[in-house]
Amino acid sequence: MTSSRRRLLSFPAIALLLAAAGCSSADDAAQVAVPKPSADEVPYCEALAKALPQTVAGLRRSDVEPKSELTAGWGDNAAIVLRCGVPRPEKMDDPDALGVEADGVKWMLEQLNSGPRFTTTYRKVYIEVALPEKYDHDVTPLSDFAAAVAKTVPLTVKA
Template sequence: MSLHHRPLRVLALPAALSVLALAACSPGGSQARVDPPATPPADVAGFCAALHEELPETVAGLARTTTEPASDLTASWGGSAIVLRCGIPKPHEMADPAQEGVHVNDVAWLLEKLPDGGGFRFTTGGRLAYAQVRVDQRHAQDAGMLVGLSDVIARTVPEGVSSY
C-alpha cells in the first residue's frame, strides 16, 4: 500500500474520491443494518469505544442513525449511506503495495473502489485499531467526510501497528 506522507489538502480530496468509489447501500432511513466485526481484543475494543463516543452527529451533511444491532463497533449516517466499523482485522489488501493510500489529517487511509459503482471503502492504517468506512457513490464526493472522521480517529485511536 502506498501511503503518501504529505497531508492531503481538502481541495484535493474530491478528486481522489471521484476516481475511487465507496459502497453500496442506499441512503435514508433512521436505522442501518450493520454487522459488527467479530469481537476484537480488549485493547482494540477500548479504542473503538472511545472513537464511538466522539463520533460526530453529522457526516457529509447526513445525520447519525442508529445501527442494528447496536454496538460500540459500528456507526452510520444517513441510514446506510455512510457506515463505519471499528475493530476489524487487518485487511489483506494492506499487504498489496499497489493499493492506493492517502493521509488525511494525520490518519492514513487505504482507498478501495467497490465493484459495480457501489461506492468506496476507506480503511485506516498505522493505528492501534483498524476502522473501515463504507460510503455510497453519492456521498463520497464530500471532502469533509474523511476530514471530520480523520480528526476524531486521530484523537481517539493512537498511532501504531495493530497486531490484530
Template structure:
C-alpha cells in the same frame, strides 16, 4: 441499520468505543441513523448509509507498499479500483492504526463524502487509536 460487530479485545473495544462516542451527528452532510446492535462501535449516516466501523480486519490488498490518501495527518487505504472509478462504492480504512477504522461510502456520495469523512475521522483516529504502520 444492521452492522457487523467484530470480535475485539478489551483494549481494542475501549479504543473503539471512544472513537464511536466521538463520532459526529452528521457526516458528509448526512444525518446519523440508528444502528443494530445499538452498542456497536460504529455509526451510520444517511440512506443508503455511510457506515463507520471500528475494529475491522486488515483490508484485502493492503500492505506497507500500498498507497494511501492522507488527510490531516492520517493515512487511509483505498483499494486502487475504488480510487480510480468514481462510480463504485468506496471503503476507506485507517490501516496504519490499531484497532482499524473503516468507512464504507456508497458511490452516490462521491467524491465529496470521501474527503469529508477522512477529515472528520482524523482527529478521533489520532486521539484514540495507536499508530503502528505508515500509511501515507
C-alpha cells in the same frame, strides 16, 4: 370441512404477516455486521464511539442494527457506515494499494461496487468507513472522522 377450516385459520395469520411487513420502511435502521476486535482493541473503539461526530458530510447520525459501540451510521439508511475493530484487510499487503490522507489520518482505499471503502492505517485498531457510490472520487467525508480518530486511536508508528 377440514380444508376450509385450514384456510380460515391461515388467512388471519397471512393478514397479520402482511400487516407487519407493511410497518417496515426505508427509515428502519440499516443492518451492519459488528466486528470482533481483540480485548486490547475494544477500549479504543469505545473511546472512538464517544468522540464520533453527529454529522458527516452534512448527514446526521442514524441508527444501525444491531446497536454497538463498534458501529455507527450517518444519513438515510446509514449511507455512510463506520466499523471499528475490523480485521486487517488483505489489500494492505498489496504494494500497489491506494492510500489517502485526510487531516493527518491515513486511509487505504478499496473500490467496491457499492462505493469506496477506507480503512485506517498505522493505528492501534483498524477503522473502516464505507461511503456510497457518489463519493467515488471524493474523500471529503473522511475529514469529519479525522479529529475523533486522531484523539482516540494512537498511531502504531511515529510519523
